Amino acid sequence: MKNSHFKYVGKRIPRIDGPEKVTGELKYMTDYQFENMVWGKVLRSSFPYARIKHIDTSRAEALAGVLAVLTHKDIPGFNGFGIVVPDQPVLASDVVRCTGDAIALVAAETQEIAEHALSLIHVDYEPLTPITDAEFAMTDRAPFLHESGNIHSHVTIKNGDTEKAFSEADIILENTFYSPRQMHAFIETEGGWGVLEPDGMLTIRCPGQYAYRDRLQIARALALNPARIRVISNPIGGAFGGKDEITVQIYLALLALHTDGRPVKIHLSREESVIAGIKRHPFKVQMKTAARKDGTIIANQVRAVADTGAYASLGGAVIALAIEHCCGPYKIPNVDLEGFCVYTNNGISGAFRGFGVNQVCAAIETHMDMLAEKLNLDPIELRKKNVYQKGDTSSIGHVLKTSVGTLQTLETAEKCELWKNRALHKKDISEPWKKRGIGLATSFHAVGMGIGLPDYGAATLELMQDGTFKVGVGCEDIGGGNGTVYAQIAAELLNCSISSISVVQGDTSETIDSGTVTASRSTYTGGKAIAAAVPNMIRLLTEAAAEIHGVMPENVLMGDDELYALKEDGEKTVTYKDIFHYLYEKHRPTKVEGHFMLPKEQEEFKGSGGAPHHLYGYLTHIVLVEVDTMTGETDVLRVVSIPDAGKVLNPQGLEGQAEGGAVMGIGYTLYEDVLMEAGYHKTTNFTNYILPTIRETPIIETFPVDSAEETGPFGAKGIGEVVMIPIIAAITNAIYDAAGIRIKHLPATPERIFAALKEQEASTPVNLNE
Amino acid sequence: MKTIDFCVNGKNVSVICSPAKTLLDVLREDAGLTGSKECCGKGECGSCTVLLNDVPVCSCLVLAGQVEGERVVTVEGIGTKQAMDPVQQAFVDEGATQCGYCTPGLIVASRAYLTSIGHVPGLDEIKRALGGNLCRCTGYTKILQAVQTAAARQLSSREL
Numbered sequence: 001m002k003n004s005h006f007k008y009v010g011k012r013i014p015r016i017d018g019p020e021k022v023t024g025e026l027k028y029m030t031d032y033q034f035e036n037m038v039w040g041k042v043l044r045s046s047f048p049y050a051r052i053k054h055i056d057t058s059r060a061e062a063l064a065g066v067l068a069v070l071t072h073k074d075i076p077g078f079n080g081f082g083i084v085v086p087d088q089p090v091l092a093s094d095v096v097r098c099t100g101d102a103i104a105l106v107a108a109e110t111q112e113i114a115e116h117a118l119s120l121i122h123v124d125y126e127p128l129t130p131i132t133d134a135e136f137a138m139t140d141r142a143p144f145l146h147e148s149g150n151i152h153s154h155v156t157i158k159n160g161d162t163e164k165a166f167s168e169a170d171i172i173l174e175n176t177f178y179s180p181r182q183m184h185a186f187i188e189t190e191g192g193w194g195v196l197e198p199d200g201m202l203t204i205r206c207p208g209q210y211a212y213r214d215r216l217q218i219a220r221a222l223a224l225n226p227a228r229i230r231v232i233s234n235p236i237g238g239a240f241g242g243k244d245e246i247t248v249q250i251y252l253a254l255l256a257l258h259t260d261g262r263p264v265k266i267h268l269s270r271e272e273s274v275i276a277g278i279k280r281h282p283f284k285v286q287m288k289t290a291a292r293k294d295g296t297i298i299a300n301q302v303r304a305v306a307d308t309g310a311y312a313s314l315g316g317a318v319i320a321l322a323i324e325h326c327c328g329p330y331k332i333p334n335v336d337l338e339g340f341c342v343y344t345n346n347g348i349s350g351a352f353r354g355f356g357v358n359q360v361c362a363a364i365e366t367h368m369d370m371l372a373e374k375l376n377l378d379p380i381e382l383r384k385k386n387v388y389q390k391g392d393t394s395s396i397g398h399v400l401k402t403s404v405g406t407l408q409t410l411e412t413a414e415k416c417e418l419w420k421n422r423a424l425h426k427k428d429i430s431e432p433w434k435k436r437g438i439g440l441a442t443s444f445h446a447v448g449m450g451i452g453l454p455d456y457g458a459a460t461l462e463l464m465q466d467g468t469f470k471v472g473v474g475c476e477d478i479g480g481g482n483g484t485v486y487a488q489i490a491a492e493l494l495n496c497s498i499s500s501i502s503v504v505q506g507d508t509s510e511t512i513d514s515g516t517v518t519a520s521r522s523t524y525t526g527g528k529a530i531a532a533a534v535p536n537m538i539r540l541l542t543e544a545a546a547e548i549h550g551v552m553p554e555n556v557l558m559g560d561d562e563l564y565a566l567k568e569d570g571e572k573t574v575t576y577k578d579i580f581h582y583l584y585e586k587h588r589p590t591k592v593e594g595h596f597m598l599p600k601e602q603e604e605f606k607g608s609g610g611a612p613h614h615l616y617g618y619l620t621h622i623v624l625v626e627v628d629t630m631t632g633e634t635d636v637l638r639v640v641s642i643p644d645a646g647k648v649l650n651p652q653g654l655e656g657q658a659e660g661g662a663v664m665g666i667g668y669t670l671y672e673d674v675l676m677e678a679g680y681h682k683t684t685n686f687t688n689y690i691l692p693t694i695r696e697t698p699i700i701e702t703f704p705v706d707s708a709e710e711t712g713p714f715g716a717k718g719i720g721e722v723v724m725i726p727i728i729a730a731i732t733n734a735i736y737d738a739a740g741i742r743i744k745h746l747p748a749t750p751e752r753i754f755a756a757l758k759e760q761e762a763s764t765p766v767n768l769n770e
Numbered sequence: 771m772k773t774i775d776f777c778v779n780g781k782n783v784s785v786i787c788s789p790a791k792t793l794l795d796v797l798r799e800d801a802g803l804t805g806s807k808e809c810c811g812k813g814e815c816g817s818c819t820v821l822l823n824d825v826p827v828c829s830c831l832v833l834a835g836q837v838e839g840e841r842v843v844t845v846e847g848i849g850t851k852q853a854m855d856p857v858q859q860a861f862v863d864e865g866a867t868q869c870g871y872c873t874p875g876l877i878v879a880s881r882a883y884l885t886s887i888g889h890v891p892g893l894d895e896i897k898r899a900l901g902g903n904l905c906r907c908t909g910y911t912k913i914l915q916a917v918q919t920a921a922a923r924q925l926s927s928r929e930l
Contacts, residue, residue, distance in 0.1 A: 018862035021870030022877055023854065024805020024845035031804035185906050187809045187817055187871040237807070237871030238906050270810045479869030479907045652865040652912075659909030660868065686814040686904070695897045697910040 008488040008498055009714045012652040015484045016503065017235070017477070028237050029192040029205040034263040038067055040194075040255045041114040042248070042266070043104040043121050044275060045096035048132075048345040048679025049145075050125040052094055057104060059120040065113040068258035069121065070105040075254065077223030081246045083213070087146060088311035088348070090221050090250050096125075097145055097310035098347050099680060100276040107255045107264050130345035130679035134284070134307040137342045145310065145343040152308055153316035153341040155323050155609040159397045160334030162290075165299035169290035171374060173367050177287065178745040179359040180673035181307075182280035183683070184352060185691055188237020190277065191267030194252030198261065201228055204252050208233035209244040209476060210516040211506050217246050218253045229253070234506025239478035240664075241351035244518055245278055245313045270685045278350030279674055281306040281318055281341075283359035285326070289367045295375055295382045299334040300395065302326045304360060306341045306349070313350035315341040320609030321446065322356030327395035328364040329406045329444040329618060330386040335395050345679040351518060353661070354721045357445050358668065358728055362746065365441035365729030369736065379440050379733075380414050387442075396605060398612035403717070405644020406442055408705040409620035412642045413440060416703065418622050419640075425624055426737070433630050436637075437738025441729035442620040446613035447520045447718035448598045453610065455598040457525035458512045461490065461533040462591040463541070465584075467577030468500040471530060474514030475522040476506035480720055481653040482522045488649060489527050489713055493534040496561045496576075512593065520617060520718030523649065525598060527713030533594025540592055544582055545574040599711055615709065618644040619722045621662070621730040623698075627738045632754030634735060636666050639700045641723065647708045647715030654719055658702040661723025667692045668724070669731045670747050776837045778803065779847030789835030794818045796834045797844060805845035805874045809904070816903030819875035820844045826882045828902075845874035848881050856927070857881050860920035861913070868907035876903045880917050890921040 020026040057069040072079055072093035079093065080086035092101045104121050108114035131137045137150040144150060166172060192206030202224065208214045211233040219226040236243065248266045255264045268276065283306050290299040304322055308315030319339040327335055372379040387406040388394050413419055422438040429436050449455040460472035471490045477483040483503040491498040504510045514526055539553075541563055546553040549565035549572050556565050556574075563579075565572045583590050598614070605611050624638040641658040648654045671690040675682040683689050708715030732743045741756040772789045775782065778801055785800040797803045797820070806829055809817040813828040820829045821843040829842075849855035857880045860866070867873040883891075883899040891899070896917045905913065 012865075014862050014865065015867065017870070018865075018867055019851045019854065019858075021867045021873050022845075022858040022861045023849060023851050024803075024874040024877075025851055026870060027804065028807075028871065031798075033799070033802065033804075187815065187869065187904065187906055188807065189809065236869060238869040240906070267808075270812070481868065656865050656868055656908060656912060659911040660907045661909070663909035664906070685812060686810045687812060691904055691906070693902075693904060694900045694910040694913065697897070697914065700909060700911050 006492055008492045009649055010647070011650070013484060013488055013498065013650055014652070015481050016487050017483060026235060028188060028235055029207055030267045032193055032205060034193065037263045037265055038107045038109060038259050039111045039114045040251060040264045040266040041106045041118050042102045042251055043118045045092065045099050045101040045103060047096060047125055047127045048099050049128045049130040050096050051128060052092060052096060052123060053126055054124040055103065056122040060106060060117040063113065063117050063120060065109040066117045067107040068255060069117065070254055070258065071103065075221055078220045081217045081221065081250060082312055083245055083314050084316055085312045098345055100347055102251065105251050105255055107259050132344055132346055132676070132679055134305050134342040134344055137344050138340065145345070150343045151340055152312045152343055153319060153609060154338065155320045156338040156607045157323055157396045157605055157611065158336050159395065162299045162301050162334045162336040165334040166290050169298060170293040171371065172288060172290045173370055174288040175744055177285040177363045179283045179362060180668065180747050181282045181676070182352060182668050182672050183274065183674050183689055184240045184242030184277065185689065186238030186240060186242055189268045189270055189273040190243070190247035192248060192252055193263050193265050194256030195263040196256045196261050201230055202253055202256060203230045204249050205232045206247065206249045206252060207236035207239065207243055208249065209239055209478060209518060211508050212474060212513040213516065214246060214249050215508050218250050221250045222253055230509045232507045234476040236476055236478045240353045241518065242277055244351040244516065274674065274684060275681055278313055278348050280352035281308060281315060281349040281356065285360055285363040287363045287367060291371050291375070293375060295371065295377045295385045297330060297332045297386050300327050300332050302337045304339040306339065306356065307344050307346055308341050309344055309346045309348040311348050313348060315349060316609060318356040320611065322360045324396060324446070324608065324611035325357040325444065326360035326364060328361065329388060329442065330395055331388040331392055332395040346676050347681065353664065354445065354725050357443065358725050361441070361443040361725050362728045362732065365443065365726060366732060366742065366744065369439065369733040380410050383442055384410050396611060402615045402711065403646060403707055403709040405618045405705050405707050406444065408707065409442060409618055409642040409644055412703055412705055413620045413622055413640070416622065416640050418624060418638055430626060434626050434628050435738040436624065436626045437734040437736065438622065438624050439730045439732065439734030439737055440620065440622045441726035441733060443722060443726040444616045444618045445520060445722035445725060447524055447615040447617055448613060449519055450610035450613050451601060451604040455600065456515060457529035457596040458514045459526060459529035459533045459594045460512055460591055461530070461537045461594065463576060463580050465580055467575055467580060468502060469494060469496065471501060471503045472511040473505055473526040473529065474511040475517045475526045478517050480657060481650065482526060484653060485523050485649050486526055486530055489530050490534065493531060494537065495558055500561065520720045520722065523716055524712050524718050525596060527716060528596040529594045531594065531713050532596050533592055536592035536594060541576065541579055544579045548574055548578065548582055615717060617717045617719060617722045619726055621726040623727060623730045623734050625731060625734040625738055627735055627753065629739060629757055632750035632757065634670055634748060634753060636698045636731060639698050639727065641700065641702045642705060643719060643722065644705045644707050645719040646712050646717035648704050649714060649716050654704060655702045657719045658723050659700045662700050662727055663692045663697060665724035665727035666696065666731065668747065669728045673747050772835070774834050774838050776840050776842060778842045779844060787834055789833060791834045792830050793832040793834060793837055794829040797829060803844050803846050807871055807874060809871070816879060817872050817875040819878045819903065821878060821882055824882065826879045845877050848877055855881060856923045857884060857920040860916040860923065864912045864916040864919055866908060866912040866916035872903060872905040876900065876905065876913060879903050880920065884917070884921055884924060890918055890925060
């Protein structure tokens with residue numbers, strides 16, 4: 001089908017929520033104001049690991065202006081939360097395992113009184129020695145942080161015979177890679193409102209990535225029927241996975257039960273957000289890769305250890321996805337892969353854009369670059385030789401049944417200006433002591449939840465009084481613009497103007513359960529659910545129009561923004577407004593639903609924790625860097641992002657993801673790391689957490705490959721995560737191309753680069769990098 | 771508690787608050803103007819940027835007492851949905867907002883910058899002007915385009 005057949009799909013449609021965002025008119029959750037409000041505050045642990053001997057709240061309770069002081073004793077239901085395993089206490093009772101652990105909650109007339117009350121709560125601790133190293137946590141010498149031990153999960157995938165392959169290999173590379181504890185650094189910190197309504201409903205307004213699951217976790221802690229809780233989770237000032245887990249929803253709910261119906265607000269300071277919020281899992285990845293002289297990769301052995309901190313959250317799923325993706329989009333016949341997700345007292349790690357793939361992609365794509373150099377092969381040729389295509393079997397033994405665009409992304413990379421003229425670009429240095437280099441990497445990322453987890457989409461479509469349509473999808477818009485894509489799909493299929501579509505998301509009273517906004521799934525899933533709802537709406541409209549004009553439904557045809565009935569005396573127009581009033585007067589419903597089950601693979605690889613997925617998005621990055629050999633600083637000057645996201649529904653939105661992902665990947669590779677010492681955060685706020693600013697923004701070009709995934713809405717797949725993955729190794733490969741140093745410990749700070757340059761200077765010019 | 775009189779978005783307002791309350795909190799809680807956002811509370815991110823006598827400042831670093839008798843413009847004073855400023859229109863057209871939480875601060879800072887110049891700025895100039903505004907979603911590329919687009923439109927409308 002040609003692009004031109006579509007009115008909205010594939011077009012640069014500006015965001016439908018743009019005007020209210022640029023004018024400041026949009027109300028985020030913490031922008032609401034309520035009369036008679038009270039402030040909520042959370043008491044966090046003073047120690048990364050300690051036994052709680054006693055909690056005395058009496059002085060805080062006696063303070064004037066304090067409405068409630070709550071501890072674990074005040075939790076009516078289950079004292080725990082966690083998406084997969086609810087191992088994190090809502091309010092700690094006997095042990096604290098990280099400084100983010102909450103011990104008590106306060107509601108008070110003012111913020112100042114609430115803060116003062118926190119200082120009056122006395123907690124008698126018995127400090128314990130914190131476990132701060134994941135490898136140590138796995139040994140017999142480490143005390144158990146949880147009853148089940150310190151290894152939260154262990155996943156393995158084996159295929160072929162790696163030992164035999166290693167013995168037959170022409171070249172073997174073996175390296176260890178370390179990755180940082182990246183902070184989501186959403187601009188809006190965690191916060192919101194809780195209110196017990198006069199009718200007994202509990203309303204929680206708090207940004208999140210899955211209102212229905214947040215509601216379930218609240219209900220479990222409160223022992224309250226979920227039907228009596230309304231969660232409003234949209235709009236959101238950024239999430240990136242960091243608002244996937246419960247943040248302050250349960251605290252708001254508990255406090256709201258004790259404030260006599262007065263609305264209670266919590267809004268974390270950046271400092272509290274740094275301590276309490278989840279982070280990207282720091283990984284140690286040991287990788288051994290074998291190849292033949294001709295560049296055929298014959299074996300890969302991986303051992304990855306992820307530090308999930310004090311609680312599991314989605315750590316088990318993160319390490320599973322990492323292991324599923326750690327061989328890249330290649331067909332390596334012999335693999336031996338294992339991953340561990342390990343408890344420590346280092347804060348809490350959880351979901352973050354890329355979900356474990358970032359850390360392992362850095363390893364395999366560095367090895368690809370090293371192999372290309374040692375075998376004297378072009379880096380793109382080497383990759384093209386090893387990539388799988390649709391119908392092939394991947395390294396983990398998975399026969400790919402959906403579209404695979406790696407080869408097209410590599411062919412596009414080969415033809416792009418930056419790559420073709422790389423020798424010229426390298427020479428074009430800005431100062432004599434600076435060196436330029438160009439690096440490339442490719443990767444992939446699953447779309448959807450994988451085997452063993454429910455994965456469905458659902459949408460509502462409602463005809464409104466003014467003849468417009470309201471699309472309801474549970475999936476929140478965490479910034480990516482899925483709401484605009486939903487409007488495009490609905491307008492295209494209903495053959496109406498996009499201005500006749502409104503979209504509601506993330507509200508358990510206004511939308512039906514459509515799963516999470518994670519796993520790059522919401523465009524694909526929500527889009528298909530809307531596409532499933534549209535025929536139901538067309539049937540409803542057609543039948544009503546037929547009744548209005550007394551014709552058979554097959555004599556009702558769809559026009560632009562209206563229907564018309566074919567009658568003996570000519571065509572009779574029926575507007576959607578007319579239909580609404582007709583149905584309204586007859587007390588008939590004007591709302592329909594659409595449902596969609598994500599296709600899945602039939603069999604799980606035993607021990608893999610959910611592999612394989614059915615659908616993947618692919619992407620190749622090329623970057624140009626300049627390394628300052630005097631200071632060790634690296635500037636990324638140009639980025640080319642070549643995604644295979646299936647059919648691109650909105651090029652402007654896709655570019656927005658590609659650009660944002662590239663800059664987040666630059667931050668991850670060069671600057672960002674939440675530093676911890678003995679279980680305490682040394683990083684406290686944005687003063688000492690360095691994020692890329694507009695000044696570090698390179699020229700970013702996005703060239704999506706033309707492809708379509710037949711199972712997706714109009715052929716679309718997903719894009720949200722893969723956009724920040726290959727760039728990590730592309731940058732470190734470019735640093736090598738520029739300065740001859742391999743950075744295997746991220747971030748590649750000026751200090752690390754400078755030290756590597758000094759080491760290179762001091763040693764003989766023989767290969768340093770194995 | 772003190773009565774503080776100042777002008778916000780062209781209107782004289784009078785609020786009763788502690789003079790040590792931040793201008794950001796006064797705007798959000800007392801003046802009902804929630805367009806300006808708090809993200810870091812330390813002057814690092816620019817999400818709370820407002821104009822104080824036409825100069826962009828972080829309103830989280832300004833105390834209520836300091837604005838007595840002064841002129842403040844927030845994002846709400848730059849333009850409304852019904853009557854958008856060219857900077858706001860360009861941000862929408864170029865896709866320069868995603869989650870939108872940093873956007874009000876960027877709109878105010880961009881407006882102030884474009885008012886101060888009479889040409890279409892180069893990328894390096896915009897990068898210097900907006901270096902104090904953090905955005906985590908967009909990767910800034912479309913923000914750079916939006917500021918250039920707004921500048922070009924502003925110039926052509928002046929020439930008409």
